[in-house]
Amino acid sequence: MPSARPSHTTSRRFRIAAAVALAVALPLSLAACGGGSGGGGDTIVIGTKFDQPGLGLKNPDGTMSGFDVDVAKYVAKELGYAEDKIEWKESPSGQRETLIQNDQVKFIAATYSITDARKEKVDFAGPYLITGQSLLVKADNTDITGAESLQNNKKLCSVSGSTPAQRIKDKYPGVQLQQYDTYSACVEALKNGAVDAVTTDEVILAGYAAQSPGTFKVVGGTFSEEKYGIGLKKGDTDLKIKINDAITKMEKDGAWKAAFDKNLGPAGITAPTPPTVDK
Amino acid sequence: MLHFGDNAYDLVGAFWTTIQLTFLSAIGALILGTLLAAMRLSPVPMLTWIGTTYVNVVRNTPLTLILLFCSFGLAQTLQITLVDRNSPTSIEDSNFRLAVLGLSVYTAAFVCETVRSGVNTVPLGQAEAARSLGMTFSQNLRIVLLPQAFRSVLIPLGSVLIALTKNTTIASAIGVAEAALLMKTMVENQADLLLISGIFAAGFVILTLPMGLLFGWLGKRWAVAR
Numbered sequence: 001m002p003s004a005r006p007s008h009t010t011s012r013r014f015r016i017a018a019a020v021a022l023a024v025a026l027p028l029s030l031a032a033c034g035g036g037s038g039g040g041g042d043t044i045v046i047g048t049k050f051d052q053p054g055l056g057l058k059n060p061d062g063t064m065s066g067f068d069v070d071v072a073k074y075v076a077k078e079l080g081y082a083e084d085k086i087e088w089k090e091s092p093s094g095q096r097e098t099l100i101q102n103d104q105v106k107f108i109a110a111t112y113s114i115t116d117a118r119k120e121k122v123d124f125a126g127p128y129l130i131t132g133q134s135l136l137v138k139a140d141n142t143d144i145t146g147a148e149s150l151q152n153n154k155k156l157c158s159v160s161g162s163t164p165a166q167r168i169k170d171k172y173p174g175v176q177l178q179q180y181d182t183y184s185a186c187v188e189a190l191k192n193g194a195v196d197a198v199t200t201d202e203v204i205l206a207g208y209a210a211q212s213p214g215t216f217k218v219v220g221g222t223f224s225e226e227k228y229g230i231g232l233k234k235g236d237t238d239l240k241i242k243i244n245d246a247i248t249k250m251e252k253d254g255a256w257k258a259a260f261d262k263n264l265g266p267a268g269i270t271a272p273t274p275p276t277v278d279k
Numbered sequence: 280m281l282h283f284g285d286n287a288y289d290l291v292g293a294f295w296t297t298i299q300l301t302f303l304s305a306i307g308a309l310i311l312g313t314l315l316a317a318m319r320l321s322p323v324p325m326l327t328w329i330g331t332t333y334v335n336v337v338r339n340t341p342l343t344l345i346l347l348f349c350s351f352g353l354a355q356t357l358q359i360t361l362v363d364r365n366s367p368t369s370i371e372d373s374n375f376r377l378a379v380l381g382l383s384v385y386t387a388a389f390v391c392e393t394v395r396s397g398v399n400t401v402p403l404g405q406a407e408a409a410r411s412l413g414m415t416f417s418q419n420l421r422i423v424l425l426p427q428a429f430r431s432v433l434i435p436l437g438s439v440l441i442a443l444t445k446n447t448t449i450a451s452a453i454g455v456a457e458a459a460l461l462m463k464t465m466v467e468n469q470a471d472l473l474l475i476s477g478i479f480a481a482g483f484v485i486l487t488l489p490m491g492l493l494f495g496w497l498g499k500r501w502a503v504a505r
Contacts, residue, residue: 094466120470153367160451161463176370179454185347192355 047091047108054207078246124229132222146220307383312390397428437494
């Protein structure tokens, strides 16, 4: 019966269209539920690392410690949030820009180097710390003294795809590079003797050295310059000015040096002069 | 070379490593998986038990854990690096070979189960007939069961291969310079996250789509007519 065909086709088309619409709408509605706010009301959400000893570490009892954490706490206090109003959000390196852009955090202090590529996506307050790439070796190692001593087939470890790993590949082609997903894995490899040194920013290395005193040492000074800033939403000038003021105040009233000595002092590196904030 | 501003990335090289990882692991997994299937089908209880335990343990262990075990357990603790430790590329070679080993071991469990399901499609009468003709277990397997089994499971084997291709990205966890590691590098340097993800997603589609089509076609062409 020919007359039955068009209506059959229409209903079939409609069913397919409905199924497609549902398939698109369902994840969207779920995503809408999942979107967090950047800490509206009386709490503030701050992003930091949870696995970086000496900088941002979540302790087994749930408390947070580290230099980044102390800076973030000070800034939050200046913004009018007491310590118990802070909600910490883990911010792994690859997700930091996304967390800020999606308003899931108010700001991020997580070993966040200020770079031009990142400035395209987020704004930075600070810098609150200037560090640079360095080397972590076993305490009894004597043949690695700095970047120059690396050339003869030394084995280095760093985090996959990170800037320090790329720098080693580009500038020291004689070095063998092991890449792992985390610095903890690199430190484990160093402990096992599988690599001769771990390389990344000096303060990160100092954090690991401070965690197990006497096992490792940081050597060779720094051979790059990284400026750690506080990442925040692009265009939020008001917040940027407030955070910059807070950092300046922290550097002036001694809290900055106290935080550095407390968290990274045991590694044997002395507190540098605090950097001037870029207004 | 793929240019992004001032930076150039060896996209082809990274995907070539992915292809090598996939190809070598696929061969390893096919051999080991077929052996395991033979063990599980064998009349020797001990072999059956070993095969079953292997599949249940390995199939239920996360691949990341297996690869990290290869790197930390085998290479660092047990010193099984699969390379000459003094060679100038020992780390790179060791990681690659350990990744092939880990991926083969993991995928073999899935190949084993796929092949075993293929054997189940062969009517029981054939195995009985072969046995009554005086064929040994291994002759039965080689001449009667496996040739038919492989032909009937080509399409699911294709799915296992596609899964393996995508699983190679986990090798970046132990530092193998394949596509996922290059993607991490690019994400670190560039601002266009969506574009980068798009490029790599497209790369994997280009690799896996033809595999699916090829195995689909082979599966139809070599189907056992019964």
